[in-house]
Amino acid sequence: MTDQSPFEIFLIATPGLETVLCQEAQALGFTAARQVPGGVSFDGGWPDVWRANLHLRGATRVLARIGSFRAFHLAQLDKRARKFPWGDTLRPDVPVKVEVVTNKKSKIYHAGAAAERIERAITEELGAPISPEAEVTIKVRIDDNTCIFSVDTSGEGLHKRGHKAAVGKAPMRETLAALLLHSCGYDGQEPVLDPMCGSGTFVIEAAEMARGLAAGRSRNFAFQTLATFDEAAWAGLHAAIPAPRAVTQLFYGSDRNAGVIEMAAQNAERASVSDICRFSHASVSDLQRPEGPPGLVMVNPPYGARIGNKKQLFAVYGALGDTLRRRFSGWRVGIVTSDTQLARATALPFLPLGAPIAHGGLKVRLFQTAALP
Numbered sequence: 001m002t003d004q005s006p007f008e009i010f011l012i013a014t015p016g017l018e019t020v021l022c023q024e025a026q027a028l029g030f031t032a033a034r035q036v037p038g039g040v041s042f043d044g045g046w047p048d049v050w051r052a053n054l055h056l057r058g059a060t061r062v063l064a065r066i067g068s069f070r071a072f073h074l075a076q077l078d079k080r081a082r083k084f085p086w087g088d089t090l091r092p093d094v095p096v097k098v099e100v101v102t103n104k105k106s107k108i109y110h111a112g113a114a115a116e117r118i119e120r121a122i123t124e125e126l127g128a129p130i131s132p133e134a135e136v137t138i139k140v141r142i143d144d145n146t147c148i149f150s151v152d153t154s155g156e157g158l159h160k161r162g163h164k165a166a167v168g169k170a171p172m173r174e175t176l177a178a179l180l181l182h183s184c185g186y187d188g189q190e191p192v193l194d195p196m197c198g199s200g201t202f203v204i205e206a207a208e209m210a211r212g213l214a215a216g217r218s219r220n221f222a223f224q225t226l227a228t229f230d231e232a233a234w235a236g237l238h239a240a241i242p243a244p245r246a247v248t249q250l251f252y253g254s255d256r257n258a259g260v261i262e263m264a265a266q267n268a269e270r271a272s273v274s275d276i277c278r279f280s281h282a283s284v285s286d287l288q289r290p291e292g293p294p295g296l297v298m299v300n301p302p303y304g305a306r307i308g309n310k311k312q313l314f315a316v317y318g319a320l321g322d323t324l325r326r327r328f329s330g331w332r333v334g335i336v337t338s339d340t341q342l343a344r345a346t347a348l349p350f351l352p353l354g355a356p357i358a359h360g361g362l363k364v365r366l367f368q369t370a371a372l373p
Contacts, residue, residue: 063152294328301337
């Protein structure tokens, strides 16, 4: 593979939200993006990899397919791995690690043994050190006796935007928050309110989207340590980030925990959106409708699975629903929970449910309403 040859770029999605990520990728200009199992795929070059990491809000990671070969046993894998052009992608001075996934249709079934052969080929033929803490990861899928090699170009998961130091219990990842906001039809043009905001993920993510800020503007990526990296081109891509948009609406977060409100305010400050975010200490029963046009109430309440007593949560959900029905006419609502009974305790008029979504080892769903009467 040369820098000029297009290759497959794979965006890992939160399971259940592949369609939403595909829509985001297409809107960003990756018009050939198509939904596939586990994420979104399209062909492109290294500048597309860099742009996807920098701008996509919903992708978990960005993988670049760097080649493949057939192998029916470990000796053949070893021989062909030694002939693979690792130096086209990897640098001999940068540590790397290898992760292998096999399946039952392949004669090579021991992932650990396969990873060991590939790591040895890389370090003996290229000279790159192997380290379990390496930022650069080669991901190998052995499917029907074909070894498919991809490099994880992101490094740390893309939910780590680079400016959120403080988190509360069971935090929602920024990538998932962005996809859920998109799922509710949020386009950056309306206010967003989270009455159980925790460390402020929904509020800050919505404010960043409204302002048009690049998701990865404050962090580094694994691709910056690859042999394919062009520092000048990357600097140009960074310089081409549009200026922040003027925003007239505000974004609101409240929580009964005063400590997390301080966290949320600090996170908003680091994300450069504190001027359009308003955080307050309040219970859901005390929640007041903000002045101005209606918008979106987006909330990720406790589910009772890890935090809180489920029986007590029915009263919390009931109070939330009562407050929203009485004070938030014209606003849409999105509630994320793993428990349908808790969602129904709000007595809100939910639209038909979408697919289950993987979140922190649980299956959650997004319960949405149209504009409340």
